[in-house]
């Protein structure tokens with residue numbers, strides 16, 4: 001159970017523009033490992049071993065195999081209540097947007113339609129040269145695009161630029177938000193980690209939901225400690241009860 005102040009409830013009842021940033025923590029309860037937690041992906045291997053352009057150019061077949069392995073796991077899992085509540089909130093607010101660092105596609109699977117995938121999607125592959133999306137690759141030979149370029153996962157690796165149109169829309173949403181959520185992210189990876197700060201600096205009421213404290217916990221307006229799959233349903237029910245009580 002979390003303590004929900006009247007101020008938080010009033011903000012969420014009155015808000016017209018709500019924006020959200022999510023990270024790996026929101027998919028943890030769906031069974032997908034986070035990156036930096038105690039059993040996170042990066043504890044077993046360093047990003048530059050498999051999740052970087054250098055690693056890809058060094059051994060493209062191995063990197064592709066690792067991503068295809070992760071993709072088959074991710075394709076089996078289902079959205080959890082946190083994803084589902086965010087999809088419900090999108091229907092409620094006149095102006096709602098969701099920026100995610102996650103590449104698992106679970107927000108769309110849960111029914112969210114305005115999803116800015118800041119770090120791309122493991123469900124897609126693209127040509128490393130011309131950027132064309134490539135479907136149904138076979139791993140028995142090194143897949144190449146018609147233009148001759150190597151096929152790679154459509155994700156953003158360290159040192160690579162995020163899709164600029166998506167980044168711009170995420171920043172605009174943060175700058176205009178009445179309420180901004182930062183959910184299940186360690187706020188350790190930039191420029192995504194700047195978004196809650198940008199929101200706060202532009203007058204948003206910022207709510208964090210995380211198992212642990214993060215680098216932004218002292219900067220946001222409210223930081224709820226716990227699982228997103230439990231806190232979001234509780235928070236959203238309290239908002240709906242308040243709205244029913246008013247109407």
Ligand code: BV8
Pocket residue numbers: 022023024025026028029034035036037040051101102103119155156157158159160161162183184185186187188189190191209210211212214226227228229
């Ligand atoms: C770029 C995709 C520039 C692939 C990933 C020094 C200072 C500042 C910046 C930098 C710097 N040195 C380098 C940089 C830039 C770098 C960066 O930020 N590095 C960091 C580490 C310092 N950033 C980049 O390189 C970015 N690009 O800057 O380009 C540029 C400019 C011009 C021209 C060219 C280039 C690209 C970053 C994208 C990297 N891609 N992954 C793949 O996934 O395989 S990183 C990876 O981290 C994922 O994308 C992930 O989404 C992202 C962030 O991690 P989180 O999602 O927050 O996950 P994490 O495990 O860390 O945390 C989970 C949280 O959830 C925890 O807090 C936990 O407590 C909580 N939690 C767990 N369970 C629950 C929960 N919360 C609630 N409920 C639960 N149940």
Ligand code: ZN
Pocket residue numbers: 127128129130131132145146147148149
């Ligand atoms: Zn190509």
